[in-house]
Amino acid sequence: MQVLLYAHVGGDHFVIACDDADDIARVMALAEEAYASIFREKPPVTVRALTSSTGCFLPPSIRVASVLETHAHVYAVVDDEPRFDAETSLTMFKRAVATWSNWQHYMAQTILLIVRDSTSIPGWLACGGLGVLSALLFTADIQSTQSFARRGAKLFLAALRLALEAFELVMNVDCLGAARVFSQLLATKRLGDDPFVPTTLLRLLHRFCVESREAQTVLLEEGLVNRLLLLVGTVKTPEAAQAISATLCLLQESALRRPKSSKAMPSSVDPPSAPIEMQQVLYLMHSRQPKSLDAASRQLQVLTASPDDWAPHAATERAIFAELLHVARGFDAGNSGHMTVLARLFTSIGAVGGFSNAAVVVDAPAVAFLVAVAGPGSIYPVELQAQALSILGQSLQHDPFVSNLGGVIGLLRSALPDARGVVVDWIHALLKGAGGSDARSVKDALVLLLLDETNLALCVDTLYCVDQRLRTRMLDIVNILLQEEEARDRVMDEFNCVPAFVSLLLDGQLSLEGRRLAAKALAKLALSS
Structure with a gap:
């Protein structure tokens, strides 16, 4: 039979429903979940024990029907943070997981409220705030793929969106830390599952590059070009693809401004495939955007400046x-x-x-x-x-x-x-x-x-050019063509080349080989006639 209980957590009150066959431990878990769901602006709590309206502690293993009636009041003894006892660690862990999405959502809200005040950001960073935010980003990103309840999955996504909003406010304050966060987020395997996430993240990345040359430098050193190229085939929105192209263009321009000796080495995570610089050139060229084409073509000139520069690409040139x-x-x-x-x-x-x-x-x-x-x-x-x-x-x-x-x-x-x-x-x-x-x-x-009339006429015209070497080579070609009767007929009847061959034979400036070939052509025409 279902039992309705009035639960009291601090100064807050709410109703929970359970079965009379449930034990008190089950009621404690239900109270935690209900509190986290109803009072989302407050941090979730861990219920350590329950007491009755008379102040008696209720043993966790006892059944509800043994000690409580419907509409009874129960009072929670709580901690303001999760804590685990060695003997009940698995049970406590399961209870913590049940409210973990609420913890994430609360933490994301708290961080966002702090960083909206720009004067608070330096102090927040000094106490390790970016590390907490990055952990929240990674955890929310990963956990949303797990088999949680529908409400929990929605909270994970909401926490991720709040965390991204907070990250946008602080990313240009700590460029190195933000670049590392971007690099790790772009490497996650599930980035393309929800179109909102990659689109928002890639737009943030582009803005990060636009607003700071220091950001471009650290992103190059983090090997982010390779990360972006690997994402090209996975993004599902035109906005995300456009953000990738624009970001690659900015990074390429930044790389071209740097002295050759200081250019970032390929990241250790780069695949042993085609050189990353050429992949970037090809991608930017295919985007056909003016800035992308300009950056790609200038990079191509750098890659082809010398045999040593081109050596990594020679096999597929x-x-x-x-x-x-x-x-x-x-x-x-x-x-x-x-x-x-x-x-x-x-x-x-x-x-x-x-x-x-x-x-x-x-x-x-x-x-x-x-x-x-x-x-x-x-x-x-x-x-x-x-x-x-x-x-x-x-x-x-x-x-x-x-x-x-x-x-x-x-x-x-x-x-x-x-x-x-x-x-x-x-x-x-x-x-x-x-x-x-x-x-x-x-x-x-x-x-x-x-042997086509038009093409043969072009060959004959070349016999009259001023370049003696070309005249000699064309005489050699014409002699090969004169092996065909069709060519001999056209050369004699249509083009009347006999005077030209005679002139070439008598031309003292023509090489001996050229005059020999002219005589050979005349002989072929004479034998044919």
Whole structure:
């Protein structure tokens, strides 16, 4: 049968319900829980004993029905903080856990009231307040995942929100301590479970960085960049993702301002994966925000300044530059900020190409983008066209076997001074180089493209250029093409190249090899006719 009891705790009174078969220890626990739930503005209490209305102590093991009637009054003997006896430690622990969320909520309220008065913050910090607040943040964060009652879970979340509000008020007073709290909070495994928590925490982190350069320095030294990059795939709100991007941008700018010798070493918790600096560059580039693009491109220039700086990234350079050029394809040619970033990207790729033993750009879309930038119809600034052509030339020199054959041949129409040389050298390397069956198929495809009337006309035009080396190489290429009857017919009938070959044969300024090739071409045409 249910029994209603009037409970008295100090000057407070309330009603609790229990079963007449319950023991007094159960009534003590119910009194603690009810008090903590009803009087939330007061610290929870630990009931040490119960007395009856006559002042007699009620043994914890005795049944309610033996000593109490319904509507009886019971009086609690309490402690103002949890205390455990050795012989009943587990029982007391269970009772403390039942009210633990109320303790957290009360502590969070108390701290918030203190730190709202800015004059109280130094004294609060001096007595270890930040340590208490950080413990509250971690405990509330972890415990909310456990199997507690619904009311308890709500209180845990409420305590966490109050603690975050208090942390916001004190984080810039103790930058080092706050940075360590941020680092540990961002490492928690359940951060993404509740969208409020990471969004609020990441916004606080961004504000922390904005308001203090000292904060940026200590966050870099705490290895927070890696923490943020690991969170990229777990956050569930656009606001959180934007806060990560903005914070990484600020940290990157701070790192660039620091002397090279003083830059923070990677944190001991960094994973042995791709270097963290390049992960940061790629993430900031993908965000496409102006400040992020600016910081990422400047960091990329730092990473490509010398072979030693680039060494940690050399193993994946092709994939890195393919990804960066993929991002650059979305840039607006009329946007000066985008063009500045693209110029830095091209400068970095060119620098790596200068000390790399392999082609750094071989991805087909990346090559197509370079061709589009350097091509005759390009709307990009001339300086960027020249940079793109230089990068393309470096890559073709190392690896001429690209899939975009027609696009590269089309560069013969480019107005850039070096374009014709890049294309002629590439065609010559492909047609004269050795290779297996794959190389043979590429050569055959190239010959078919060069036999096209438009492309063959571009080759013939090159015979009239002033560069004697290019004229000689093009003569060698034309001789290869003249092995095809279609080419011989067009060279003789459509382009009337016989006078040109005769002129080259008699040109005293042309090298001996060039004149020999001109004579060889005339001989092929003569035999054909």
